Amino acid sequence: MNQPNRAAVTTSTLYIVPTPIGNLGDITQRALDVLSHVDLIAAEDTRHTGLLLQHFAINARLYALHDHNEQQKADQLISKLQQGLSIALVSDAGTPLINDPGYHLVNQCRKNGINVVPLPGACAAITALSAAGLPSDRFCYEGFLPAKTKSRQDCLRALSEEPRTLIFYESTHRLLDSLADMVTVWGEDRYVVLARELTKTWETIQGMPVGELLKWVLEDENRRKGEMVLIVEGYEKPVDDDFSPEVLRTLAILQKELPLKKAAAVTAEIYGVKKNALYKHVIEQNGEAQDE
Secondary structure, three states: OOOOOOOOOOOOEEEEOOEOOOOHHHOOHHHHHHHHHOOEEEEOOHHHHHHHHHHOOOOOOEEEOOOOOHHHHHHHHHHHHHOOOOEEEEOOOEOOOOOOOOHHHHHHHHHOOOEEEEOOOOOHHHHHHHHHOOOOOOEEEEEEOOOOHHHHHHHHHHOOOOOOEEEEEEOOOOHHHHHHHHHHHHOOOOEEEEEEOOOOOOOEEEEEEHHHHHHHHHHOHHHHOOOEEEEEOOOOOOOOOOOOHHHHHHHHHHHOOOOHHHHHHHHHHHHOOOHHHHHHHHHHHHHHHHHO
8 A cells, every 4th residue: 555655855864866767757756856855966977967957957966976986975975964964866877876886875874874765766677677578587687797808708607507587787889799708608599688778769679599689789880889788598407308209200300491400499489498408409319329
């Protein structure tokens, strides 16, 4: 049951306020109320936030809090909160702390017994996951992959057998390298969804095996521009059980007209089995037959 609206803000309280990730219409009424009434807004980029506030005709005091000064400035904000001020924490887009500044401030608030009130709102990772068509009951948010090739491949290798759906943020300049490294480490068949420019005019959500996705992105430079989220299917352990005679019979028929890999993919789609496991099964069976 919904509770009656409480006062917009209370003293000595830090509010975590999400802002739109593209479409300004996604800001909540509660976020606007809080931003309008707090004593101070701690912003990742005061110029960017200033434009947002100007759009909604909100006059507020802004305080710069970003990756390079957060640990030093957190103590000053804690002092202001202890003096009774109400403060809103915002990032450039989405929910603060999700690959954005704010951890040190919130951590210090909790340690000092200062009230922290989170507001629900926009988050690119969750928005992308909701439309990806991959399992969402269990997922693992990994943020940005490392910038260097070796570190990135090491990270992907460590996640090779992670069964949960994986979520990554990626930049325009590193998208191709990251997709190529996924192919190198995981192979071409791992299913990946690219969600680009979510909530904006050129929003695109495209999913396919990562090898095909890399080729698709290479076809058009515009497909690698903007803010991007990668949603990756989790690892599934190959099934060791024998496939039914019906599955193998269908595969044998298709092999007369198609290459084995394509025939395995079509058969897998028909019967709802794993194409990689089916392909491996046939290769192993053929090897055993040759050995005999």
